[in-house]
Amino acid sequence: MKVRVNVMLKEGVLDPQGKAIGHALDVLGFHGLGEVRAGKLIEIEVPAQNEEAAVEQGEAMARELLANLVIEDFTVEVVS
Amino acid sequence: MKVRVNVMLKEGVLDPQGKAIGHALDVLGFHGLGEVRAGKLIEIEVPAQNEEAAVEQGEAMARELLANLVIEDFTVEVVS
Amino acid sequence: MKAGIVVFPGTNRERDMAQALRLVSGHEPQMIWHRETSLPSLDLVVLPGGFSFGDYLRSGAMGAHSPIMREVKAFAERGGHVLGVCNGFQILTEAQLLPGALLRNASMRFLSQDCFLKVENAGTAFTRGWSEGALFRAPMAHGDGNYNATTDVLDRLEGEGRVAFRYADARGNVSATDRRSNPNGSLRAIAGVLSENNRVCGLMPHPENLVDPDLGATDGVPLFKSLVESLVA
Amino acid sequence: MSMTVDAALAARFGLTTEEYGKVLAIMGRTPTLTELGIFSVMWSEHCSYKSSRVHLRTLPTKAPWVIHGPGENAGVVDIGEGLAAIFKMESHNHPSFIEPYQGAATGVGGILRDVFTMGARPVANLNALRFGDPAHAGTRRVVDGVVRGVGGYGNCVGVPTVGGEVNFHRAYDGNPLVNAMTVGVARQDRIFLSAAAGVGNPVIYVGSKTGRDGIHGATMSSAEFDENAASKRPTVQVGDPFTEKLLIEACLELMATDAIVAIQDMGAAGLTSSAVEMAGKGGVGIEMNLDHVPQRETGMTAYEMMLSESQERMLMVLKPERTEAARAIFEKWELDFAIVGHLTDTARITIVHNGEVEADIPLAPLADEAPVYHRPFVHTPKPARLGAVADPEGIEHALLHLLACPDLASRAWIWNQYDSGVGGQTARRPGTADAAIVRVEGTRRGLAITTDCTPRYCQADPHDGAMQAVAEAWRNITATGARPLAVTDNLNFGNPEKPEIMGQFADAVKGMGEACWALDFPVVSGNVSLYNETKHPNGLRQSILPTPAIGGLGVIEDVTKAIGYGMPDGCDLVLIGEI
Numbered sequence: 001m002k003v004r005v006n007v008m009l010k011e012g013v014l015d016p017q018g019k020a021i022g023h024a025l026d027v028l029g030f031h032g033l034g035e036v037r038a039g040k041l042i043e044i045e046v047p048a049q050n051e052e053a054a055v056e057q058g059e060a061m062a063r064e065l066l067a068n069l070v071i072e073d074f075t076v077e078v079v080s
Numbered sequence: 081m082k083v084r085v086n087v088m089l090k091e092g093v094l095d096p097q098g099k100a101i102g103h104a105l106d107v108l109g110f111h112g113l114g115e116v117r118a119g120k121l122i123e124i125e126v127p128a129q130n131e132e133a134a135v136e137q138g139e140a141m142a143r144e145l146l147a148n149l150v151i152e153d154f155t156v157e158v159v160s
Numbered sequence: 161m162k163a164g165i166v167v168f169p170g171t172n173r174e175r176d177m178a179q180a181l182r183l184v185s186g187h188e189p190q191m192i193w194h195r196e197t198s199l200p201s202l203d204l205v206v207l208p209g210g211f212s213f214g215d216y217l218r219s220g221a222m223g224a225h226s227p228i229m230r231e232v233k234a235f236a237e238r239g240g241h242v243l244g245v246c247n248g249f250q251i252l253t254e255a256q257l258l259p260g261a262l263l264r265n266a267s268m269r270f271l272s273q274d275c276f277l278k279v280e281n282a283g284t285a286f287t288r289g290w291s292e293g294a295l296f297r298a299p300m301a302h303g304d305g306n307y308n309a310t311t312d313v314l315d316r317l318e319g320e321g322r323v324a325f326r327y328a329d330a331r332g333n334v335s336a337t338d339r340r341s342n343p344n345g346s347l348r349a350i351a352g353v354l355s356e357n358n359r360v361c362g363l364m365p366h367p368e369n370l371v372d373p374d375l376g377a378t379d380g381v382p383l384f385k386s387l388v389e390s391l392v393a
Numbered sequence: 394m395s396m397t398v399d400a401a402l403a404a405r406f407g408l409t410t411e412e413y414g415k416v417l418a419i420m421g422r423t424p425t426l427t428e429l430g431i432f433s434v435m436w437s438e439h440c441s442y443k444s445s446r447v448h449l450r451t452l453p454t455k456a457p458w459v460i461h462g463p464g465e466n467a468g469v470v471d472i473g474e475g476l477a478a479i480f481k482m483e484s485h486n487h488p489s490f491i492e493p494y495q496g497a498a499t500g501v502g503g504i505l506r507d508v509f510t511m512g513a514r515p516v517a518n519l520n521a522l523r524f525g526d527p528a529h530a531g532t533r534r535v536v537d538g539v540v541r542g543v544g545g546y547g548n549c550v551g552v553p554t555v556g557g558e559v560n561f562h563r564a565y566d567g568n569p570l571v572n573a574m575t576v577g578v579a580r581q582d583r584i585f586l587s588a589a590a591g592v593g594n595p596v597i598y599v600g601s602k603t604g605r606d607g608i609h610g611a612t613m614s615s616a617e618f619d620e621n622a623a624s625k626r627p628t629v630q631v632g633d634p635f636t637e638k639l640l641i642e643a644c645l646e647l648m649a650t651d652a653i654v655a656i657q658d659m660g661a662a663g664l665t666s667s668a669v670e671m672a673g674k675g676g677v678g679i680e681m682n683l684d685h686v687p688q689r690e691t692g693m694t695a696y697e698m699m700l701s702e703s704q705e706r707m708l709m710v711l712k713p714e715r716t717e718a719a720r721a722i723f724e725k726w727e728l729d730f731a732i733v734g735h736l737t738d739t740a741r742i743t744i745v746h747n748g749e750v751e752a753d754i755p756l757a758p759l760a761d762e763a764p765v766y767h768r769p770f771v772h773t774p775k776p777a778r779l780g781a782v783a784d785p786e787g788i789e790h791a792l793l794h795l796l797a798c799p800d801l802a803s804r805a806w807i808w809n810q811y812d813s814g815v816g817g818q819t820a821r822r823p824g825t826a827d828a829a830i831v832r833v834e835g836t837r838r839g840l841a842i843t844t845d846c847t848p849r850y851c852q853a854d855p856h857d858g859a860m861q862a863v864a865e866a867w868r869n870i871t872a873t874g875a876r877p878l879a880v881t882d883n884l885n886f887g888n889p890e891k892p893e894i895m896g897q898f899a900d901a902v903k904g905m906g907e908a909c910w911a912l913d914f915p916v917v918s919g920n921v922s923l924y925n926e927t928k929h930p931n932g933l934r935q936s937i938l939p940t941p942a943i944g945g946l947g948v949i950e951d952v953t954k955a956i957g958y959g960m961p962d963g964c965d966l967v968l969i970g971e972i
């Protein structure tokens with residue numbers, strides 16, 4: 001099964017990437033954008049029998065390595 | 081409306097980051113993982129009236145800036 | 161030779177480049193702010209190293225969309241000579257003035273070390289100061305220098321003599337899989353490439369940091385000598 | 394937590410009962426929350442040097458070539474040809490344990506601002522690092538994050554990282570040391586100071602927007618680490634080296650004009666310390682309206698804005714007629730620029746937000762009555778003399794053993810992640826000479842720069858260990874052929890309320906001072922980091938080794954004469970000195 005771990009900076013934590021991207025989009029002519037935030041996504045083939053187990057494995061990996069819980073939040077979803 | 085642009089390296093382009101993450105996860109005791117791929121996600125508040133328009137705007141931004149189509153693919157989804 | 165150096169917000173090797181051009185050509189290059197919408201009359205445009213716009217999305221991606229890049233493209237289309245070093249190379253690929261892309265180093269770390277480059281095509285305005293197969297030392301300092309392109313593109317580049325430089329070991333041996341001589345993992349150990357007309361050149365390492373005998377090495381001088389000799393009208 | 398101002402809240406902000414009593418006496422009333430916040434950060438160990446000041450006063454700080462000693466943002470020395478080197482070292486120890494990458498990165502950002510705020514273009518960074526035992530479970534995470542963070546920030550801003558040092562010891566397991574040093578070069582006639590002047594002159598905020606980052610960072614960095622450190626995590630600041638690079642260029646561009654009256658970076662305790670210090674040093678008052686502060690988040694209170702430690706910000710006092718020209722420069726670099734207040738003749742700091750006066754404090758007592766402690770101390774017992782050293786393994790094994798030990802093994806894996814050549818002036822990179830050599834642009838001169846300290850010597854004998862650190866820095870500079878000029882320091886110690894730790898501190902400062910006097914090698918800037926200890930789950934508190942890191946600077950007239958330690962073929966090896 002394949003899970004996707006989405007990792008984003010926590011609310012309130014400065015996001016220099018998102019700031020720069022928002023600025024660049026505006027310069028390119030995409031005006032009126034609100035907040036832009038940048039994050040990471042990691043897709044992993046996990047050896048799970050069912051969705052629940054897959055999500056659990058994804059969460060464990062996120063907590064242990066993929067997300068830096070000091071400044072980041074994550075969500076996990078099954079993609080296939 | 082908020083859209084999410086997911087950017088991943090194309091199939092066939094070597095993904096050193098995914099490989100490094102997969103290796104690190106294995107070392108941490110997550111064995112038996114299949115392919116691991118790393119990408120970026122960008123969440124953007126767009127000034128769109130409906131989902132269709134929001135997705136279209138997201139796609140335009142991805143094509144222009146957010147993805148490098150030489151090496152990357154993208155998908156766009158509405159998140160709220 | 162009239163040279164211009166494009167400065168983006170976040171560019172940080174423009175002074176190094178200016179020093180090298182000054183030293184070898186005897187002329188002071190012009191600094192060109194990225195928001196300019198026209199270029200002065202120039203023989204050479206240089207895109208120097210750094211972190212344009214922080215390189216926060218992809219290295220060079222935002223720089224490639226700066227207003228001045230439209231002018232740089234037009235300059236190249238008119239047959240002008242353009243040199244991109246490090247971030248400049250990344251910007252040239254993002255702007256599609258050069259083929260391929262520069263991915264994260266295979267080690268996932270920033271690499272700051274000397275490497276050896278082998279001159280693969282000594283018939284261009286950038287390389288004629290060397291002989292074919294010549295080897296020279298240059299420092300690299302980048303996080304995203306892993307050259308990547310499709311097999312078709314790579315074959316074409318090789319077939320047309322558009323690989324300018326490859327990473328090699330101290331004796332000139334090239335091996336794409338040898339992480340010591342090709343530390344960023346570039347496909348076919350490619351360190352620098354040329355455009356179809358051989359007038360746009362991008363490379364990752366920094367010859368401009370090895371031009372001053374007072375600082376102990378002059379390995380990068382031939383690049384600038386080549387340009388001066390080729391471009392002095 | 395309840396935010397009613399009383400002795401209990403003051404205690405949570407790190408003020409003792411007596412200190413809070415002083416606050417009440419100065420104010421003549423119960424302070425507002427914002428006022429209490431201002432007192433607590435200004436009187437924190439970090440900002441007030443209350444435990445260390447009486448000792449630091451004994452250090453030599455003068456020499457004919459010293460232009461500005463301690464008291465300014467960084468030390469300034471004459472390097473000839475009308476130029477000055479401006480340099481300082483600063484710690485970011487606690488943040489680097491909580492979040493190694495961002496802690497180290499923002500440490501580099503902070504010390505860079507201390508230097509370019511005085512008008513210098515930064516030309517070199519160094520980093521003195523101490524990590525826990527390599528075998529300890531958490532060490533790898535900290536080492537990896539810190540090294541990436543130092544590189545990530547320095548490489549992006551384009552200042553070469555040319556040297557440093559690294560030690561490993563279990564005393565640093567839960568409390569690594571990240572001491573960052575920056576050296577910059579300025580013209581002697583264009584040095585900018587922080588004392589504000591000119592009643593009515595505008596106070597300008599430039600750089601990044603203010604968020605709720607690192608509120609109470611200054612008091613936290615003076616508070617001991619314990620297992621609750623994790624709960625303090627939301628206060629972590631994220632660095633933005635790209636914005637810092639723009640800030641450097643914009644400030645230097647503005648500094649080439651005559652617009653600036655005074656300038657100060659927003660470091661620990663951000664707006665509070667910059668506003669208080671500028672006005673206090675200039676003997677004027679300052680009024681700021683926080684409605685005009687560029688804000689990243691909505692609904693921020695005065696308390697939050699005054700204590701925010703958002704990075705990449707500066708405060709300036711400008712000549713009024715130059716304000717618009719200055720604005721144009723910052724707009725060109727796409728940085729925020731806001732007039733947030735003006736200087737007054739009240740000798741008070743007055744903070745207005747949403748039409749309310751949120752703080753109104755007399756500046757002189759805030760500075761003059763800041764606590765100063767003569768903390769009791771006991772000396773470290775002199776170690777017994779070493780007897781004959783047994784040789785259980787033979788000299789070859791011993792040599793291999795030494796070469797492989799973490800404190801002596803190659804550091805190439807670290808400096809290969811740092812851009813040491815950007816700027817095009819690096820004459821001696823890491824691993825090629827006893828001190829790094831960076832040429833001064835436009836001249837043939839070079840600066841020789843090094844950081845040194847051997848913590849286990851200081852543990853055995855703080856006085857002699859600190860002397861040795863100064864002597865080593867001096868030797869490293871002279872070994873390249875350069876003339877030593879001055880030092881900066883970063884004094885990292887444990888809890889000063891413990892007499893034996895205070896004894897380490899006092900003796901180390903004494904030893905440092907004696908060495909600096911003897912070598913005519915004055916101290917022109919520095920930083921003190923106390924309370925470096927870890928509380929273990931079993932309740933035990935372990936102090937770090939006493940670590941007075943020394944950053945030395947020298948000058949060589951001709952960089953082509955600089956000597957490294959590579960030995961060309963056919964040379965003889967000669968030993969000089971006593972065996």
Ligand SMILES: Nc1ncnc2c1ncn2[C@@H]1O[C@H](COP(=O)(O)OP(=O)(O)O)[C@@H](O)[C@H]1O
Pocket residue numbers: 519520521522554555556557558559801804807808811822823824825826827869
């Ligand atoms: N953290 C670091 N960053 C950059 N360079 C470093 C760091 N640590 C050590 N170095 C460099 O590695 C080399 C060897 O360091 P060290 O063993 O401390 O030298 P020495 O004992 O000669 O002072 C020096 O050039 C030093 O500047």
